[in-house]
Amino acid sequence: MADLRCTIAGVKSPNPFWLASAPPTDKEYNVVRAFKAGWGGVVWKTLGEDPPIVNTCSRYGAMSLNGQRMVGFNNIELITDRPLDVNLQEIKRVKRDWPDRAMVVSLMVPCEESNWAAILKRVDETAADGIELNFGCPHGMSERGMGAAVGQVPEYIETVTRWCKQYTRMPVFVKLTPNVTDILKPARAAKQGGADAVSLINTINSIMAVNLDSMAPEPEVDGKGSHGGYCGPAVKPIALHMVAEIARNATTAGIPISAIGGILTWRDAAEFIALDAGSVQVCTAAMHFGFKIVEDMIDGLGHWMDAKGYRRLDDFRGRAARNVSDWQFLNMNFKTIAAIDQNACIKCGLCYIACEDTSHQAISNARTDGQRRYEVIDDECVGCNLCMHVCPVDHCITMKRVDQGLPSIGWVDDPRNPHRRAAAPR
Amino acid sequence: MKDTDSEAPDIKPGRLDRGTYAHVFDDINPPLSAREALIEAARCHFCFDAPCVEACPTSIDIPSFIGKIRTGNLKGSAIDILSANIFGGTCARVCPVEELCEEACVRTTGENKPVKIGLLQRHAVDALMKDGAHPFTRAPDSGKKIAVVGTGPAGLACAHRLAMLGHNVDVYEARAKPGGLNEHGIAAYKVPDDFAQKEVAWLLGIGGIKIYDNKALGRDVTLDDLRKRYNAVFLGTGLQTTQKLGLGDETLEGVEDAVGYIERLRQAKDLSKLPVGRRVVVIGGGNTAIDIAIQSKRLGAEDVTLVYRRGPSQMGATDHEQHLAQTEGVRIKHWVAPVKLIGWRGKVKEIELAYTRLDDAGKLVLTEARTTLLADMVFKAIGQQLVKDPFDDNAREPLAIKNGKLVVNDERETSLPGVYAGGDCTATGSDLTVRAVEDGKLAAIAIDKRLRR
Numbered sequence: 027m028a029d030l031r032c033t034i035a036g037v038k039s040p041n042p043f044w045l046a047s048a049p050p051t052d053k054e055y056n057v058v059r060a061f062k063a064g065w066g067g068v069v070w071k072t073l074g075e076d077p078p079i080v081n082t083c084s085r086y087g088a089m090s091l092n093g094q095r096m097v098g099f100n101n102i103e104l105i106t107d108r109p110l111d112v113n114l115q116e117i118k119r120v121k122r123d124w125p126d127r128a129m130v131v132s133l134m135v136p137c138e139e140s141n142w143a144a145i146l147k148r149v150d151e152t153a154a155d156g157i158e159l160n161f162g163c164p165h166g167m168s169e170r171g172m173g174a175a176v177g178q179v180p181e182y183i184e185t186v187t188r189w190c191k192q193y194t195r196m197p198v199f200v201k202l203t204p205n206v207t208d209i210l211k212p213a214r215a216a217k218q219g220g221a222d223a224v225s226l227i228n229t230i231n232s233i234m235a236v237n238l239d240s241m242a243p244e245p246e247v248d249g250k251g252s253h254g255g256y257c258g259p260a261v262k263p264i265a266l267h268m269v270a271e272i273a274r275n276a277t278t279a280g281i282p283i284s285a286i287g288g289i290l291t292w293r294d295a296a297e298f299i300a301l302d303a304g305s306v307q308v309c310t311a312a313m314h315f316g317f318k319i320v321e322d323m324i325d326g327l328g329h330w331m332d333a334k335g336y337r338r339l340d341d342f343r344g345r346a347a348r349n350v351s352d353w354q355f356l357n358m359n360f361k362t363i364a365a366i367d368q369n370a371c372i373k374c375g376l377c378y379i380a381c382e383d384t385s386h387q388a389i390s391n392a393r394t395d396g397q398r399r400y401e402v403i404d405d406e407c408v409g410c411n412l413c414m415h416v417c418p419v420d421h422c423i424t425m426k427r428v429d430q431g432l433p434s435i436g437w438v439d440d441p442r443n444p445h446r447r448a449a450a451p452r
Numbered sequence: 453m454k455d456t457d458s459e460a461p462d463i464k465p466g467r468l469d470r471g472t473y474a475h476v477f478d479d480i481n482p483p484l485s486a487r488e489a490l491i492e493a494a495r496c497h498f499c500f501d502a503p504c505v506e507a508c509p510t511s512i513d514i515p516s517f518i519g520k521i522r523t524g525n526l527k528g529s530a531i532d533i534l535s536a537n538i539f540g541g542t543c544a545r546v547c548p549v550e551e552l553c554e555e556a557c558v559r560t561t562g563e564n565k566p567v568k569i570g571l572l573q574r575h576a577v578d579a580l581m582k583d584g585a586h587p588f589t590r591a592p593d594s595g596k597k598i599a600v601v602g603t604g605p606a607g608l609a610c611a612h613r614l615a616m617l618g619h620n621v622d623v624y625e626a627r628a629k630p631g632g633l634n635e636h637g638i639a640a641y642k643v644p645d646d647f648a649q650k651e652v653a654w655l656l657g658i659g660g661i662k663i664y665d666n667k668a669l670g671r672d673v674t675l676d677d678l679r680k681r682y683n684a685v686f687l688g689t690g691l692q693t694t695q696k697l698g699l700g701d702e703t704l705e706g707v708e709d710a711v712g713y714i715e716r717l718r719q720a721k722d723l724s725k726l727p728v729g730r731r732v733v734v735i736g737g738g739n740t741a742i743d744i745a746i747q748s749k750r751l752g753a754e755d756v757t758l759v760y761r762r763g764p765s766q767m768g769a770t771d772h773e774q775h776l777a778q779t780e781g782v783r784i785k786h787w788v789a790p791v792k793l794i795g796w797r798g799k800v801k802e803i804e805l806a807y808t809r810l811d812d813a814g815k816l817v818l819t820e821a822r823t824t825l826l827a828d829m830v831f832k833a834i835g836q837q838l839v840k841d842p843f844d845d846n847a848r849e850p851l852a853i854k855n856g857k858l859v860v861n862d863e864r865e866t867s868l869p870g871v872y873a874g875g876d877c878t879a880t881g882s883d884l885t886v887r888a889v890e891d892g893k894l895a896a897i898a899i900d901k902r903l904r905r
Binding site for chain 2: 372376378418419
């Protein structure tokens with residue numbers, strides 16, 4: 027089987043599957059169970075200064091979709107609520123007992139150099155492999171000037187990162203919040219501060235639902251609620267985008283990325299690695315199904331790599347990042363037309379009604395001898411993919427490429443673009 | 453042979469342990485839990501021009517009602533169903549969905565696993581009926597009176613729709629209790645817990661409908677009289693007699709009509725007092741044959757054999773029903789026809805069967821080969837017939853009858869103007885409950901149109 031060993035910012039692990047800083051990594055008991063199950067590393071739940079924070083009761087909200095639980099998930103839990111000493115002793119013990127696993131410690135203290143210097147000294151003594159600066163938590167701690175309150179101000183990120191590099195021997199991962207307009211700005215700040223890697227995304231500001239009986243947001247704490255951090259499978263597309271932006275932008279490309287956001291399966295992980303992630307971090311999926319899911323992540327990724335002929339992660343890392351582009355460079359002469367496989371069609375009519383009501387009226391709806399038949403009207407089809415997506419039968423509707431005999435040309439150079447780049451004289 | 457011989461006729465009640473009777477006809481297809489319903493509803497693709505709707509004789513908007521289950525709008529879901537089919541509760545339980553909506557379901561086409569439309573329909577309708585309140589209101593009083601004969605699905609579907617449209621309806625029922633086949637004919641395990649009576653009571657919640665029990669057409673009321681006293685008449689009488697086997701001595705003790713026995717079973721206050729044979733032979737290939745076979749087996753019959761003169765694919769009972777019977781321990785013997793009942797001291801003891809085959813012309817013929825089965829009870833389930841007499845009271849204008857059924861047009865009007873009919877006494881299609889409901893509904897709409905001209 028393919029070699030899944032992973033090194034990111036000097037931190038080594040037997041596989042790229044780490045548990046993210048969150049409830050599953052809050053204490054020795056859980057982390058040891060995770061390592062026994064096969065996880066390659068953990069980011070220990072965020073440590074803070076004593077006295078420990080106090081959490082509310084009622085901490086998680088979830089979104090179900092058509093009976094599928096926890097498609098989206100959020101929390102209003104804060105950082106660890108256990109004394110610093112206890113955590114540090116456990117971290118030291120676990121690292122000693124599981125030397126081959128990645129042990130990264132998440133940290134969050136007030137934005138003062140002395141505070142960071144003090145806690146780093148203590149963490150150094152645990153022999154942990156790295157630290158992750160929690161500049162992402164969007165709820166609770168941000169009201170106290172920490173978490174996302176730091177992550178949303180690039181100057182703070184750069185300053186704190188620089189302090190940390192100064193006071194610790196350990197590689198520094200900077201965890202980024204997605205609650206910004208442009209993820210490149212905090213990523214650049216981290217890089218300028220000397221970060222060894224970035225981790226993203228942290229959770230997204232969210233209200234999971236409104237309870238229509240109590241007229242309160244969920245999760246509800248005694249009739250009221252505050253926004254929490256959104257995660258789970260539903261956020262993966264947002265995370266993919268942000269990871270890709272960092273991977274492809276000249277000012278940030280090359281910084282190691284520990285990718286986080288909705289990773290449920292080995293396939294999700296492979297997608298992030300293809301966008302240049304060095305390791306991946308998982309939380310919601312483990313909170314939903316327990317640690318055992320890593321078994322499929324490991325051998326699913328391995329079998330897929332074998333099938334593709336990839337011997338190690340680096341063989342495909344970043345392969346998709348180079349194909350993430352700007353809209354203006356997409357080939358305007360690329361043409362596809364939907365094709366319906368009549369033998370696979372189950373006559374649900376969803377392609378027809380979607381195209382008829384909301385797109386280009388490019389599917390016909392005929393009855394022949396009482397039999398329904400849906401067919402693409404080639405001349406009307408703009409190749410939008412909608413029918414393919416609504417079709418409940420895999421591969422029944424496919425988009426067939428039509429060769430126009432025209433060169434690949436982006437909008438930036440397209441003759442139909444009044445603002446096209448002027449053709450340079452040859 | 454003595455009475456104590458093992459081959460002597462043996463019909464007796466109480467074949468089961470006393471405690472078993474309470475559950476002997478428990479729901480054969482238990483309802484979905486709320487969670488199961490949600491998951492099942494999510495399987496519906498919400499098709500455009502959905503094939504299931506077309507397959508439903510009452511054209512229930514199935515994707516719509518399932519979509520509403522998914523959003524938690526159970527009331528809206530049930531009203532969608534009941535607007536098209538006021539007997540949505542019974543139909544959800546008794547419809548042969550495997551050859552109607554669920555056969556047409558695109559998931560049957562795609563993966564041979566349809567959405568459980570019947571169970572979802574039951575989920576929505578049961579929730580609404582449990583709530584108790586009747587969901588429909590009546591149009592302003594039209595001042596018109598309509599007579600309906602029969603309180604089965606055809607008659608009451610017609611009555612309900614007429615009442616909704618603002619008319620006043622008197623319903624005449626020959627039996628002591630309303631419900632027709634829902635109450636007296638459907639297998640007990642399909643509509644347990646007195647469902648038929650509860651449904652009738654709920655349906656009457658619309659108002660404007662009065663039922664007269666023990667009033668049979670031709671005995672207590674005449675068609676001529678109804679035509680004079682009412683603005684329109686709807687006949688939903690069903691069929692009254694069963695066909696004869698034509699084997700001579702069908703009066704032997706133990707030879708019974710399946711429908712008569714099922715009626716006694718459905719009305720039995722104490723099933724442990726209902727006698728059943730040790731060895732039961734059922735003659736017929738329809739759903740009634742399956743129903744009586746399964747019910748006698750569940751009542752403790754040791755051997756139940758269903759004999760049918762043709763093969764499995766020609767049986768009126770669906771594949772699903774045939775498999776159900778076999779799962780329940782009923783033996784189905786194909787390609788045999790009864791030729792002789794053998795009695796002993798006035799009781800049936802054996803039945804002689806001839807093997808059958810199709811001749812070169814495709815006609816069913818008896819062969820010389822014979823076999824016999826021990827039979828303490830022989831149930832005839834070979835179809836019912838219309839008794840013409842009640843309709844013949846007015847010789848001046850006889851009601852047109854063809855092939856033993858009342859003739860009706862697309863609007864369910866008979867040959868007599870203003871007299872409509874539907875359900876099993878007519879020949880508008882299958883003999884299903886759902887078809888009877890549609891007949892009643894269509895007739896009511898036609899009557900309304902006629903009276904508002």
